[in-house]
Structures are given as C-alpha cells and as structure tokens.
Amino acid sequence: MAQDAPNVAPDRAEYSPYPEQSFPNQVFFGDTHLHTSYSWDAGLVFNKLSPADAYKFAKGETVVASTGIPARLQKPLDWLVVSDHSDGLGIAPLLTRADPTLLEDPLGAELYELVSQKTIESTQAAYNLWLGRAYEGTNHLASDQNVPKVPWEEIIDAAEEAYVPGHFTAFIGYEWSSAPDGNNLHRVVVYRDGKEEANTRIPLSNELSNDPEALWDWMEEYQSETGGQLLAIPHNGNLSNGLMFDDKRFSGEPLSAGYAERRQRLEPLYEVTQMKGDGETHPALSPDDAFADFETWDKGSFGTEVKTPEMLPREYARSAYRLGLQHQAALGANPFKFGMIGSTDAHTSLPTSREENFFGKITALEPSAHEMRFNEAITGRLGDEANQIKAWETSASGLAAVWARENTREAIFDAMMRREVFATTGTRMRVRVFAGYDFEESDLQRSDFDVHGYENGVPMGADLVASGDDRAPRFLVRALRDPDGANLDRIQIVKGWMNADGTTTERVFDIACGGRELVDGDCDGPVGDTVDQETATWTNDIGQAILAGFWEDPDFDLAQSAFYYVRVLEIPSPRWTTFDAKFFGTELPEGAPVSIQERAYTSPIWYTPS
Numbered sequence: 023m024a025q026d027a028p029n030v031a032p033d034r035a036e037y038s039p040y041p042e043q044s045f046p047n048q049v050f051f052g053d054t055h056l057h058t059s060y061s062w063d064a065g066l067v068f069n070k071l072s073p074a075d076a077y078k079f080a081k082g083e084t085v086v087a088s089t090g091i092p093a094r095l096q097k098p099l100d101w102l103v104v105s106d107h108s109d110g111l112g113i114a115p116l117l118t119r120a121d122p123t124l125l126e127d128p129l130g131a132e133l134y135e136l137v138s139q140k141t142i143e144s145t146q147a148a149y150n151l152w153l154g155r156a157y158e159g160t161n162h163l164a165s166d167q168n169v170p171k172v173p174w175e176e177i178i179d180a181a182e183e184a185y186v187p188g189h190f191t192a193f194i195g196y197e198w199s200s201a202p203d204g205n206n207l208h209r210v211v212v213y214r215d216g217k218e219e220a221n222t223r224i225p226l227s228n229e230l231s232n233d234p235e236a237l238w239d240w241m242e243e244y245q246s247e248t249g250g251q252l253l254a255i256p257h258n259g260n261l262s263n264g265l266m267f268d269d270k271r272f273s274g275e276p277l278s279a280g281y282a283e284r285r286q287r288l289e290p291l292y293e294v295t296q297m298k299g300d301g302e303t304h305p306a307l308s309p310d311d312a313f314a315d316f317e318t319w320d321k322g323s324f325g326t327e328v329k330t331p332e333m334l335p336r337e338y339a340r341s342a343y344r345l346g347l348q349h350q351a352a353l354g355a356n357p358f359k360f361g362m363i364g365s366t367d368a369h370t371s372l373p374t375s376r377e378e379n380f381f382g383k384i385t386a387l388e389p390s391a392h393e394m395r396f397n398e399a400i401t402g403r404l405g406d407e408a409n410q411i412k413a414w415e416t417s418a419s420g421l422a423a424v425w426a427r428e429n430t431r432e433a434i435f436d437a438m439m440r441r442e443v444f445a446t447t448g449t450r451m452r453v454r455v456f457a458g459y460d461f462e463e464s465d466l467q468r469s470d471f472d473v474h475g476y477e478n479g480v481p482m483g484a485d486l487v488a489s490g491d492d493r494a495p496r497f498l499v500r501a502l503r504d505p506d507g508a509n510l511d512r513i514q515i516v517k518g519w520m521n522a523d524g525t526t527t528e529r530v531f532d533i534a535c536g537g538r539e540l541v542d543g544d545c546d547g548p549v550g551d552t553v554d555q556e557t558a559t560w561t562n563d564i565g566q567a568i569l570a571g572f573w574e575d576p577d578f579d580l581a582q583s584a585f586y587y588v589r590v591l592e593i594p595s596p597r598w599t600t601f602d603a604k605f606f607g608t609e610l611p612e613g614a615p616v617s618i619q620e621r622a623y624t625s626p627i628w629y630t631p632s
Contacts, residue, residue, distance in 0.1 A: 065114020112173020204325020264333030361441030361625030364420025441483025509565030
C-alpha cells in the first residue's frame, strides 16, 4: 500500500512557469468611442438609450434599439468607453425630465417645447435650433458647466455599475469635440480612474476653446489635482481639412520640442478607422500601395470648405508618421508618435462593427428599407451636393485591440499608454509582432513565441534601439483570423524612413501570403474573391486561417530613422450594403463595393539612430 504523500513542500518551491511572467498575454477587444442619448447629436435625434443600456449591450445582452429592433452582438466586447460629447452633456435626458433649471432658461424652454411635441418635425427643429445656436456662438447651454453636473454623475455611476474587473471593463470617458469651421479636431478623453477622481471636475466643453492645447491644460490640471491619469485619442484626421497633423500649432505658432513631447505624452494613440472612413493612408499619398484606397472619405468635412490635395498629408496616419520623422530631426522630439486603434463613433448606443449586424451611424439610419439608410448626406450638407458623403459610404468599423495581462482599467489603460495596441476595421483577428536583431525564421514555430519575443526584441508600439553594429532589424509576425470571420489574404510590413536629404520614403512589403507563394517580396497574384452578391455570402476556400511571417529589412541604413507597422488583410467578404440589399430587397447604391477586405493595423515600431 502506497504511503500517503507528506504535507510538506517539495525540494524546490517552484514548478509553475507562470507566476513570474508579467508580459501581456491576452487580446482584449473594445470600443473607445460610443455615444448614447446623453450626447446632444444623438439624444436630440431619436436615440433613447442610456449609458447603462450601452454597457449592457457591450456585455452581450439583447437590447431593443431606439427604433424598436432587438439588437445583440455576435459576441460581447471585453471593454467599452462611453464617450458622450462634453458640450451640452446630458441635455436630451434633462429635457425629457423637464429639468426645472432648463425650463427657466429661454433657450431651454424653447427646446423643451419642441422636444415635448414628439414629432419628426419638432425633433428636427430642436436639433437645428441647438446646432444653429452653436454655429452662431450663442448656445450658452453648450458651455454652461452647471448643465452636465447630474448627467456626468449618472455616466460615472453607469460605468462603475458595469465594471467587473477581470470580466468586463467599463471606462469613464467623454468626447471633446473641437470643430473650427466644421473641421474635425475631436478627441476622446479616457480615465484610468474611478468615481472618486472623475467626479471632481466637469468635462471640458469645446465651446470654451477649440485649441487642443486647452484640453491638454485641463487634463494636466485634473491629473495634478487628483493624482489620476488621463489620455486623449484624436480621430477623423480625414475630416480635419489638414489640421489634425498640421506643421504648426492651433495658435499659429511653430511646433516646438515641448509641444511634441507633450502631445506624445497625452495623446499616445490615434483612432485610425471608424464609421466616418479609414485614415491609414490615401491613394494620392501612397500611389504604389494597391490597398491604399479603402473606405476613403476625402470630399471635405462638416463645414463648407472643400478638400484640396495639399491638405491630405496632414490628415492620414502613414503620412503623419513620415512627418513625425522630419519633426524628430528638426525638434529632437516627435509629435506624431502614436499607436493605432479603431472604434465605432456610433451614436446609437450600439457599438456594432460586423458587416451583417450594422446598426448605422445614427438612430435615423438604423436598419430599414428606407432610402435614407443609403442616401442620407453625412458630410457636405452645407455646401455643393457633389462634395457630399452619403450614408452608404459609412463604414461598419472599427475595434480597438489591446495586448494586456488582465481585463481591468489599469491593465488596459497602461497598454494604451505604451501603445501595445492595434486597430481593426471590425474583425477580431489577433496579431502579434516583435522586432529585434537576433530572430530567425525558425522562431515562428516556437512554442514559447511570446516569451522569446519579449526576451529578445520589442513589441508593437515600442522603440527599437540601435544594435551597436550594422545588423538590420528582423521581424516576427503571427496573425490568426477572426474565428467567426474570413480567412487571411496576406501580412504586410509598411516601412517609412528618413533620407539623408531630409525627405521621407515609404514602401509596403508582403511577408506572408494565404494560399500562394511569396515572390520577391510580393504575393504571387491576388487572393481571389468568393463573394456572391445575390446571397450575400462568401466561402473560406481561399486564403488561410493562420499566417506567420519572418522579415529582415533589406534596405536598412543604421543612420536613417524609420518606422515599421504591420497590416493584415482578410480575403474579400460582403460589405454591409450588400447584406442590406439582400435582406431588404433593395438596390445596391451606385458606386458601393460588393465586397470588402477587412484589415488590421498594428502600432508601429520606431527605429532612431543612436
């Protein structure tokens, strides 16, 4: 008979290899940019759903949309930021409740009278009244810091109630919506903190200042007063008409090292893709990139100013990275050293990013056979109709993917600060990238891929220091398709670098191909297209579920500063407009693509000479 094991520790008080590991080992998918009825441009135009409803939906519950349609995510999100506009925060629910303070104000009383009629015409009139007074500069309710006090507490309470550390993270946040002359300089502000810190200050209204540096002042004052921490995420540079990545400050003063360091510290991320188009690059900026023309919005913004070619380099992420290298050389600091994420910017309280489950940008454009679902003008409403962007051009995008150790506010926020994040256009593919000098192609097959990557290189979002000799950087990349999505077409590395004469150059390299050979740095032909327009279906007969690539920079010059990021493309699948045309029996809008190649963009890895 075997003797019972003694109740003593073994000779070595260790066995599990994991207690000492601290590197990120999980991907958490979320949305940093969602509006509820507490945003004036949602609540005044039919959205009835609260921040609490938005968190329920993100957690996977079925929620009845404002139009009466039951809605549910295919799978829950891991985390969410409800980011309602700070100007007039909560004005719609306050009007619905007949808030006494608002009724005593002439503008508030006029709005209440219109909202109370509950007709389409009166609702539109209330929206126009609010917006018109804002354009005139006479909307005092938008900047009154007393108006948002109760709604802000309710938003905070909804986040605190929804937050379940380890299971679902609900961030406190808001959107600061600067739009000089209708040009987009919006930022989402995200709190690492909870109620105690967040409730000490009312969110800053852009009606008090359109200058992003005023927001930075507010953020730094909050951090100094509370000991808390904030970050801001700019978005929609493609609608900024050249202002987002400008070569001067908002005030007109030249950029400085202090400005660059401050912007990099407070704005570590950029929302590169969302419903209002994709902002990675533009075909005019990247003419040799076959995939540059993707969900492109380039006809202007929300004002009357028409887009001109010289604006484009200051609107897109890839060109901003190139400009950042030049600023680094001139200033000693890079103002455009940001990681990339995606998010929705939905104003329905429903963060939907799957093509077959797209509930639209605003409540009025939720699923229906009505012509406005496709043809309502989104931008260019104040100018020439030829410069309008229509609702069918809206993208069912995107998601923010974060590499972190655990699903908590602290872990996800810290990952965003170190830029260990990637953007997707709605797909939940997983992407890993490491750069170093000692990697080998055989490392792609290692069972301890992540351990080896962190011990011998750096991940997305990091800086790669010089090797001390003339060795070129080597990259290891793994990509796994969305389990419920399309196969992968290819993995690419996008490189940009600084030439000796001060100019910059870019090049896109294919490093892995799904179902065909890699020939001289390019996939051997296109992957194909299995989309059937009539049935709105596709098959995974082409591409591959998993791709991995090893790449060594063939043109490396240790004296040239550079950035590298990974782009992964899926095979074509039906676009949301194709699903809608099939479901409702409507005609696909003229110019609408039948299929789309969903994609992911990782944060760059930067190389700076010693």
